[in-house]
Amino acid sequence: MNKMMKTVRLFALTSILAGTSILPVSSVFAEETVTPTTVQTTENVNNSAHTPPPQPASTQVVHNPYGLEALWREGDIVAKSTLFILVLMSIGTWYIMVTKFIQQAKIKRQGKEAEAKFWDADSIDHAAEILNETSAYRFIAEKGIHSTKKHGGNLLERIDFNTWVTISIQRAIDKIQSHLSGGLAFLATVGSTAPFVGLFGTVWGIYHALTAIGISGQASIDKVAGPVGEALIMTAIGLAVAVPAVLGYNWLTRRNKAVLDNVRTFGSDLHTVLLSGEIKNTNDLK
Template sequence: MLMTHNSWASTPTPATLTPSATPENPYGLGALWAQGDAVAKITLLILVLMSMGSWFVIATKYLEQSKLLKLAAATQASFKQAASVRQAADALDTTSPFRFIAEKGLEGAAQHPGLHDTVDFNAWVVMSLQRAMTTVQSRLQDGLAVLATVGSTAPFVGLFGTVWGIYHALVKIGMSGQASIDKVAGPVGEALIMTAIGLAVAVPAVLGYNWLVRRNKAVMEEINAFGADVHAALLASAKR
């Protein structure tokens, strides 16, 4: 009737108390890369490169636009305090688009004396400034074509991966003769992952494109305002 301490010590530990390792997902990204063929891997790499390219453009264009917006406020203040357009242009950084516009306006004003019989001074200066501002606008749009391309093509690249995964599922069904879930789960999971990745690449590219285009409009408003100030200053100096 008496139980010894050894009998308690020898009581087996219930299996439920033993921690079990979490099973690895056989249909995740790791399995997609390990089990996918060359076509699936190339498709995935293309989507990754598209995503990296779009995020790089978004980051660099945001920093460029932010720099120009800050530079615009400082340029307007220094331009109003300068005694002449030449002095204001010399005070600006050589890489500044505002100095580029001012320099082109001064070049146009300097070239006009040989054209005064055929071209009005006002019209000639306006053309010179407009060409300079158009050049700046073109540079501001650099990189946006990448976002537009990624946003429009990434879903179709993902769709290609989806179709390829469904094709593998059908091949496995045909080879096994039965449509059991264990035969088609891998290829179907691969197809769905490709669809999700395609959308995950395209959506930020489209949103980033629209956002950067709106910010470009704000920058161009500052550029146009500065061009108008240079135009007015050149006309005033010509009258004097």
């Protein structure tokens, strides 16, 4: 009996010791089991929360406070009037250069036409009719022919036939020359005055700079940059208007000289033909 009781006590003691040793281990396993679940849940929450995409950097348009736009927007009536005059000069310069170039090219084509057709005609009257009605060479030919038919009367009898025909042809040539030279005076005027108009705008801009310094009481760069920039822009525009005008004047004048040389040569040949008496023979046949 005693032996059995000892065995029971030993079993109970062993059970208690085993329970006390197993309980911390199970607690540890329980903590290890719970912790990953918590971390996994936190990760899922973080992943489920969508992070908004970064906003693109906003681009702010910065206006140049010292440019041409600022000059027109902030300039007074004097600055705007000066700029407007320079713009008109530039437009007029380019218009005259283009139109005169077209006019000179047209007269050159008319000269080639006269050289090819005029001198191969049967009579001087027919030769004039062959040319185009707007041709400068036909204008000269008609003036010369009419001069031979109008030579007469008490007053014209005092002028010899040669002089009368020469004067008529020369008048026609002078009229063509005047027509070709039209507009060149404007180019010369713009070329000589545009830099001074721009200089006036420069002086006016410097005056504004000095006024800004006097009002503010300090010569800071932000006070004088605008007016000085305005002055420099006016100078640049004045030069940009004057340089094409001067170059265009010289270029068109040189081309006019070449065109008029051909016109004068035609007039001289026409004068010789009219003095030969061929026109009188043609009139007699009629």
